[in-house]
Amino acid sequence: MSTDVKEYDLIVIGAGAIGENVADRAVQGGLSALLVEAELVGGECSYWACMPSKALLRPAEAVHSAQHVNGAKQAVTGEIDVEAVLKRRDSFTSNWDDSGQVAWVKGAGIELLRGHAVFTGVKELQVTTPDGETVRLRARHAVTASTGSTSLLPDIPGLADARPWTSREATSAKSVPARLVIIGGGVVAAEMATAYSSFGTRVTILSRSKLLAKEEDFASLAVTESLRELGVDLRIGESATEVHRDAEGIVHTTLRDGTVLDSEEILVAAGRLPRTGDLGLEAIGLTPHQWLETDDTLLVLGDDGKPLPGEWLYATGDVNHRVLLTHQGKYQARAAGDVIAARATGQAVSDAPWGRHVATADHQSVPQVTFTEPPVASVGLTSVAAEKAGYRTKVVDYEIGYVAGASVHIDGYKGHARMVVDEDRKVVLGVTFVGPDVQELLTSATMAIVGEIPLDRLWHVVPAYPTISEVWLRLLETYGRDASA
Numbered sequence: 001m002s003t004d005v006k007e008y009d010l011i012v013i014g015a016g017a018i019g020e021n022v023a024d025r026a027v028q029g030g031l032s033a034l035l036v037e038a039e040l041v042g043g044e045c046s047y048w049a050c051m052p053s054k055a056l057l058r059p060a061e062a063v064h065s066a067q068h069v070n071g072a073k074q075a076v077t078g079e080i081d082v083e084a085v086l087k088r089r090d091s092f093t094s095n096w097d098d099s100g101q102v103a104w105v106k107g108a109g110i111e112l113l114r115g116h117a118v119f120t121g122v123k124e125l126q127v128t129t130p131d132g133e134t135v136r137l138r139a140r141h142a143v144t145a146s147t148g149s150t151s152l153l154p155d156i157p158g159l160a161d162a163r164p165w166t167s168r169e170a171t172s173a174k175s176v177p178a179r180l181v182i183i184g185g186g187v188v189a190a191e192m193a194t195a196y197s198s199f200g201t202r203v204t205i206l207s208r209s210k211l212l213a214k215e216e217d218f219a220s221l222a223v224t225e226s227l228r229e230l231g232v233d234l235r236i237g238e239s240a241t242e243v244h245r246d247a248e249g250i251v252h253t254t255l256r257d258g259t260v261l262d263s264e265e266i267l268v269a270a271g272r273l274p275r276t277g278d279l280g281l282e283a284i285g286l287t288p289h290q291w292l293e294t295d296d297t298l299l300v301l302g303d304d305g306k307p308l309p310g311e312w313l314y315a316t317g318d319v320n321h322r323v324l325l326t327h328q329g330k331y332q333a334r335a336a337g338d339v340i341a342a343r344a345t346g347q348a349v350s351d352a353p354w355g356r357h358v359a360t361a362d363h364q365s366v367p368q369v370t371f372t373e374p375p376v377a378s379v380g381l382t383s384v385a386a387e388k389a390g391y392r393t394k395v396v397d398y399e400i401g402y403v404a405g406a407s408v409h410i411d412g413y414k415g416h417a418r419m420v421v422d423e424d425r426k427v428v429l430g431v432t433f434v435g436p437d438v439q440e441l442l443t444s445a446t447m448a449i450v451g452e453i454p455l456d457r458l459w460h461v462v463p464a465y466p467t468i469s470e471v472w473l474r475l476l477e478t479y480g481r482d483a484s485a
């Protein structure tokens with residue numbers, strides 16, 4: 001072991017999309033920063049989550065669009081070329097080679113150390129490198145934990161021994177199974193069922209709750225119907241009681257009524273756990289395996305609900321459990337990197353709601369797209385969540401297919417939009433769009449919510465004709481101009 005201690009202003013543990021951005025902002029703010037990464041620089045999103053999953057989904061979406069435009073559909077005569085889809089997916093993951101991201105890190109003036117980091121004390125870490133060396137580190141100002149999350153394996157007898165797929169295997173598979181059982185009914189289950197059924201895999205979903213339970217009911221229903229149309233065997237209110245993989249490699253999944261489902265693979269998509277079990281949290285008075293709760297400047301809170309003494313530890317991205325999405329984690333990273341630099345250099349901190357150094361939007365305006373067929377794009381509060389939060393609301397619904405732009409886009413366009421209005425302030429609290437290509441509408445809804453644009457001003461935001469965006473005008477008309485003021 002080297003006895004030297006290397007010092008940096010900021011040490012970031014985990015070089016996923018979020019850790020990279022914290023370090024980048026801090027360096028731009030004049031600090032020295034070290035990123036420590038145990039696996040691939042770029043993390044889950046680049047290699048086993050967002051990018052490969054969307055690459056698996058996009059070809060079927062493109063075919064589906066063309067098949068629903070008369071004149072174009074005649075040109076689509078073949079089947080999905082699964083091998084080509086997997087090859088294209090490989091190009092997005094750079095064949096699981098992170099040299100491109102390493103080059104970006106170096107170019108950004110960030111130092112990189114490969115290895116596994118553990119806390120040894122306040123602002124102190126020890127890293128075990130891939131060749132077994134240990135390196136001691138000290139942070140002059142701050143440490144950020146950006147260690148992400150990992151798949152939760154439900155406690156089902158036999159499951160762990162059956163070598164189940166997690167989202168990692170599902171997004172990086174080199175061939176597709178003939179049959180796939182999926183445990184879970186959230187975003188991963190819905191997206192992977194959509195992708196694999198498009199490849200010809202016979203998919204069964206076992207979900208305890210309805211699909212996409214946090215979304216508006218109509219969104220959950222649209223995805224449920226579309227998966228059924230794609231041939232997915234949907235068992236809602238169901239889970240496995242036992243799982244066993246036999247000597248031939250076939251997985252046998254037993255259900256409550258004794259039915260046994262046979263499949264080549266079983267995918268567990270039942271939620272996430274924090275990657276804090278092997279981080280040495282006990283050395284700094286925190287509990288291993290816990291999510292790292294933070295305040296809005298991303299400072300980690302202790303059991304007393306206050307930042308740790310010395311205000312030196314931050315947590316960004318999945319590990320803080322605020323929002324498990326890349327774009328929202330990167331938003332936190334921008335706030336955290338900037339506030340770490342500001343605090344270290346004695347500059348003013350802007351930590352009032354919506355200030356430069358806080359992640360206020362995490363509470364009120366989180367956009368998410370579930371890339372199913374049709375996609376679900378939502379931001380802010382659902383009608384149920386708004387009511388639960390005590391708002392006096394009006395819910396406005398509109399069939400997107402009635403919009404001229406939508407009807408030109410896809411023959412017989414089927415889609416639905418819902419806007420939830422705060423009746424006291426006459427501003428938008430939440431919007432959900434379901435329908436082909438609605439994901440591109442989402443930032444307009446996010447702007448309306450974050451900007452708290454009054455409805456009577458939104459009337460002056462004129463959507464171009466004929467685009468699907470005209471759904472905004474239709475939502476306002478349905479709400480009523482007199483009611484908007």
Ligand SMILES: Cc1cc2nc3c(=O)[nH]c(=O)nc-3n(C[C@H](O)[C@H](O)[C@H](O)COP(=O)(O)OP(=O)(O)OC[C@H]3O[C@@H](n4cnc5c(N)ncnc54)[C@H](O)[C@@H]3O)c2cc1C
Binds near residue numbers: 039045051275278325
């Ligand atoms: C299948 C799937 C699809 C998804 N699709 C989307 C999507 O389309 N859009 C979206 O916004 N979100 C999506 N998500 C969520 C998104 O992937 C995560 O929110 C995001 O990757 C979190 O980034 P992170 O940097 O916090 O963690 P990670 O990307 O997990 O990075 C953490 C890094 O820390 C490293 N690390 C951990 N512990 C240590 C240690 N002790 N020492 C050194 N290094 C360590 C890990 O090796 C890892 O590289 C998806 C998730 C899944 C599972």
Ligand SMILES: NC(=O)c1ccc[n+]([C@@H]2O[C@H](COP(=O)([O-])OP(=O)(O)OC[C@H]3O[C@@H](n4cnc5c(N)ncnc54)[C@H](O)[C@@H]3O)[C@@H](O)[C@H]2O)c1
Binds near residue numbers: 187207269272
């Ligand atoms: N497009 C995207 O933005 C995208 C895509 C994939 C994942 N993600 C993110 O990744 C995170 C993880 O996604 P996820 O789908 O794994 O988790 P999730 O929390 O969204 O869903 C988990 C689902 O599994 C069900 N479940 C749990 N235990 C079960 C059991 N024993 N049997 C049957 N069902 C069970 C739950 O009822 C729930 O429906 C999410 O927070 C999501 O935001 C985002």
